[in-house]
Amino acid sequence: MGAPSRIAFVCPRWPGEGAVGGAETLLKALARRAAAGGAEVTFLTTCAASHHTWENARPAGDAELEGLHVKFFPVSPRDAGRFAALNGRIGRGGRLSPDEEKAWWANGVRSDELVEHLKQADYDRVVTGPYLLSLTRDAVFAAGRDRIRMVPCLHDEPFARLAGVAEMFRACGKCLFNAEGERQLAQRLFGADGARGDVVGMGMDDFACDAAGFRARHGIDAPFLLYCGRREPLKGTPLICDYLAAFRSRTGRDLRMVFTGTGEIECPAKIRPFVTDLGFVDEKEKHDAMAASLAFFHPSRLESFGIVLFESWLAGRPCLVRDQSPVLKAQCRASNGGLWFRHYADFEEEVLLLLDKPDVADALGAAGRTFVLREYAWEAIDRKFRAAML
């Protein structure tokens, strides 16, 4: 069979202003590359903007956005309370009965109209993700084994052990994994049958950034660590302020923290003056912040790729990640662009090293940058993506 020419991307939200999900960003980037490569691409998504409420925030219909033909469909009515209660139980490692799991899927984020469209339209391939949304599962079964390609963004978490997730992976023609570690996790959880597919990832475009401009705009002279993205316990963000408070108090060093992204920051009152929350910022501002930072601090254990790590490296700065995050640690080890910590004591030593030896921090950042430019150029990713579509 030749290269598929009509490709649909099914994504829970349009990754525009206000939405900062990595999976959505990845799907949009792959869609834009496929369209630029000559495929007829349609981007199917919901009218929701917030991943907390999933309320329909924009009208349904068609739009041309960033070079893509986008179709917006409404999120179907659901019992969000029932979903949240079951979701909380799964997150805490509790077991669900088959009926409860069925209720969890039924009350998750779904769009009946989108799925109906998928069944009727005649796409050669349907690319969807991430794995833990009901919409993704519906798309997998609606498109069928031959046409579906899932970008799972799989994490080692209680949700991955649901019976319905294993069923979905086994029903998938191929997965497009972001890293070898993620593919191995799928194999461990679902067997060879549930881990068919290739490691594709996402290409990264180089960018210019202005560290001095960022510092001047925000009046930040002291060294700071940066976190960009959603702030929530699953991402490990409460740990950031706890570590910052202990570091400032124990070492007496003036280290600051800058956040971009959305969500609440849990921050003790005594360090609030040393934390800057910029909220949602555009890409240029984010890249400037990365270039101005001492390092990018990524406390999440549940990452399948970590786009922000790659961006930070392109900005020439090192990263600090957790030892318990297999994918991020592997990326740091492979690139020599970052350090990993098991606990606060490691963190304290590593930050002191970066503060006291700027040449080491710069060398780590430079190594990361070289790695991204060499290994994650779009040309290489395009080849892998085309192969995964066959």
Add this chain to the structure above:
Amino acid sequence: MEDAILSVSTPGVDAAALVASIRESVAKKAAAGAYDDARVAVAERTNLLALQGDGDFMEFFLHSLRQSVFVDIGDIEIQEKRRFFTGFFVKLKKGIWALLRFYTYRLWSQQNQTNGILVTALEGLWEKSKAREAELVKRIEALEKRLDGRP
């Protein structure tokens, strides 16, 4: 082969070597008591679940916890931000605090007792689970030896 992506290393700086030397330094400092500090225990409050499988860390954490478990009711500095009658307000606050300490002393001492018992229980459970794990490892090794001897 996709594995190759993660095996490529960039010359010039060796992140794994840096991490290894940092861990060596942390081990030395931990042995010298540099992290026997309540602030370290507090900083790890959200990291505990992630570190359950790390035996070395549990030792380290229990040690830090021991330092932070007893509430020191005298450890409160009385301050006054008002520029006028500062001395009067500080004295007033100190008086109120002395009364509060007197009437809540029993409550705090009971809380400290409970905290101490909880930490001791945790340490006991940890020791017990380590002993059990060591015994299981021994039994597995003995079984493996017996299996190796089979034709």
